[in-house]
Amino acid sequence: MLENNKTQNLPYQKLLGNDDYYLVLNYGAAIKLKNESQIPNIQVVLRKVDIVNQTFIKNSHDIIVYIPIPELDAVRIGSIWKKRERVLKKRRDFDNFEYTEDINFNFDFTINSPQILKFDEKIASLENSLSNIYKINFQKSEQYKIPYFNKTNYTKLISDTGITVLIPAIELFVSAYTPEHKLIKQRLLQFNIDKAIEDFINLDNSKVENQEYHIGLHRKMEDSNIKFLAYAKFNNISRKRISYLSSSLEFSELERIDGCQVRYPIVLPYHPIHLFISSDGLWLNEKTFLVQRIYTISIPSDIIVKAVIEEKIYNIEKKLFKSGEIEFKPKIVL
Numbered sequence: 001m002l003e004n005n006k007t008q009n010l011p012y013q014k015l016l017g018n019d020d021y022y023l024v025l026n027y028g029a030a031i032k033l034k035n036e037s038q039i040p041n042i043q044v045v046l047r048k049v050d051i052v053n054q055t056f057i058k059n060s061h062d063i064i065v066y067i068p069i070p071e072l073d074a075v076r077i078g079s080i081w082k083k084r085e086r087v088l089k090k091r092r093d094f095d096n097f098e099y100t101e102d103i104n105f106n107f108d109f110t111i112n113s114p115q116i117l118k119f120d121e122k123i124a125s126l127e128n129s130l131s132n133i134y135k136i137n138f139q140k141s142e143q144y145k146i147p148y149f150n151k152t153n154y155t156k157l158i159s160d161t162g163i164t165v166l167i168p169a170i171e172l173f174v175s176a177y178t179p180e181h182k183l184i185k186q187r188l189l190q191f192n193i194d195k196a197i198e199d200f201i202n203l204d205n206s207k208v209e210n211q212e213y214h215i216g217l218h219r220k221m222e223d224s225n226i227k228f229l230a231y232a233k234f235n236n237i238s239r240k241r242i243s244y245l246s247s248s249l250e251f252s253e254l255e256r257i258d259g260c261q262v263r264y265p266i267v268l269p270y271h272p273i274h275l276f277i278s279s280d281g282l283w284l285n286e287k288t289f290l291v292q293r294i295y296t297i298s299i300p301s302d303i304i305v306k307a308v309i310e311e312k313i314y315n316i317e318k319k320l321f322k323s324g325e326i327e328f329k330p331k332i333v334l
Contacts, residue, residue, distance in 0.1 A: 015046075015065055015075070015084045022046040022063075023056075023091055024079050026136065027170040028149045031066060032249050032263040040189055040249060040263065041066040042170055043149070044075060045136055051080065054093050061139035069189060070182050072174050077292040078280065090280060090293070097282040103289070105159040107275040112158035114241070114268045116169070120150035125164040125287040130154065133284055148257050151264050153248075157275070167279075167291040169267040173245070175294035176269060181225045192246045193239060197232050205308040208234050212304040220309055223299060230305045231270055238300075241268035271300045 016022060028043030044067050048060040067075055075081075080088035092099045107114075117123065120131040131150055138145060153169040178184040187196040205216025213230040221229075231238035248266040255262040269275050278296035281289055 015044075015067070015081050016063075017083050019082070021049050021051040021080055021082050021087065023049045024075055024077050024081070025062060026077060026134070026152075027072070027168050028064065028152050029257070030069070030170075030249065030263040030265050031257075031260045038190075039068045039070060039186055040265075042069050042072065044072075045149075046081075047137075049080060049091070051082075051087070054091070061142075062137045064142070064145065069170065069173070070186055072170060073182075076174075077168065077171060094282055097284065097290075099280070099282055100289075101280045102278055102295070103281070104276070104278050105157070105163065105165055105289075107157050107159055107165075107269075107277075109269075109271070109273055109275070111160075115156040116153050116244075116266050116268070117156050117166075118150060119152040119154065123156070123164065123166070123288065126284060130166065130290070134282075134290065145257065148255070148262055153264050153266055155267060155269070157269075162287070164288045165291060166284075166288065167294070169265050171291060171293060172269070173265065173267040176297050177242075177245075177267070178225050178228050181221065184225065184228070188242070188245060189249065193232055193243050196246070197229055200229055201233060202308070206233060212306060214306050214308055216308045218309075221307075226307045227299045227305055228270065230307075231272070231300060231303075235270075235272055235303070237272040238270040242270050244268055271298070273302050274298065274300070 023046065024044060025047045026045040028045060030040040030042050032040045043064045045062050045064055047062050048057045049055065050057055074086065076090075078090040079086050080091055092101075120129045122129050126133065136146075136149060155167045155169055155172050157165045157167070159165055173185075177188060184197070184200060187199075190196070200217065200221075202216030202218055205214065207214050213234050215226060215230040215233065217226065217229075232242055233239075244266040249263045276296075276298035277291075277294050279291045279294045281291040281293070284290055
């Protein structure tokens with residue numbers, strides 16, 4: 001049994017409160033509590049930086065803090081923090097890697113299906129693993145955490161131009177799974193797909209008709225959330241991919257770290273066929289791009305979705321969602 005005092009005393013619940021500056025370098029494994037009312041915490045790797053000279057501090061070890069996954073909307077990879085406050089949205093200097101902003105990728109999943117790989121798994125386009133290239137520098141007393149961190153999942157996508165795009169699974173979840181609706185996102189972390197979405201859907205007005213998804217809702221929502229709920233309810237490919245998340249977070253007694261159960265979230269695009277993203281990140285070589293954050297992501301358009309709200313039918317026409325610092329005000333056209 002997982003002891004309550006253990007769950008209340010993770011090494012750090014929030015970002016550090018000292019006078020140093022810390023770069024959010026990476027995400028790691030999840031700490032999944034047995035109590036379904038709890039939201040998983042994620043390992044966040046911090047690296048101390050010299051904010052004036054924009055350099056990493058030599059001989060400084062990376063540290064791990066634990067933050068509830070929904071809070072990662074703010075604690076993004078590449079941001080810099082001091083005393084639990086963000087002082088820089090994104091760092092552009094990563095030593096040996098070329099940092100690129102606003103780079104676009106298109107993916108056709110009928111040609112290359114999305115895959116999951118581990119941090120220490122060899123990648124064909126790199127002829128190496130991320131763990132050997134994008135290294136984490138733990139101090140000796142924390143070396144025991146490396147085997148856990150090496151199992152962290154990344155979503156591997158092949159673009160239309162043959163680029164291998166690697167996305168931290170948690171970053172894909174934060175950016176692509178109902179980014180505007182934290183409650184849906186939280187329920188996806190706690191329950192299986194049907195239980196997670198049941199409170200948001202009016203089943204009496206939900207059906208597939210004339211190859212269209214008619215999704216019944218109790219109230220208006222943003223386009224991206226309506227599309228997500230419709231595909232999660234009716235599309236077999238989307239349902240299968242989304243279901244990997246809850247199954248990867250199921251309770252078991254297999255592994256523990258810092259006294260708590262360890263999980264490795266699996267996140268795949270719920271888009272059945274096509275996906276477009278605009279992102280920032282690092283070129284690891286000319287054929288491999290490591291995404292740090294996604295700013296724009298397409299909404300599936302394979303199937304017409306009509307939202308039935310209070311007996312009125314709304315056509316869902318928006319195709320893109322912009323996340324992060326960009327405000328998104330979609331229109332639902334009657």
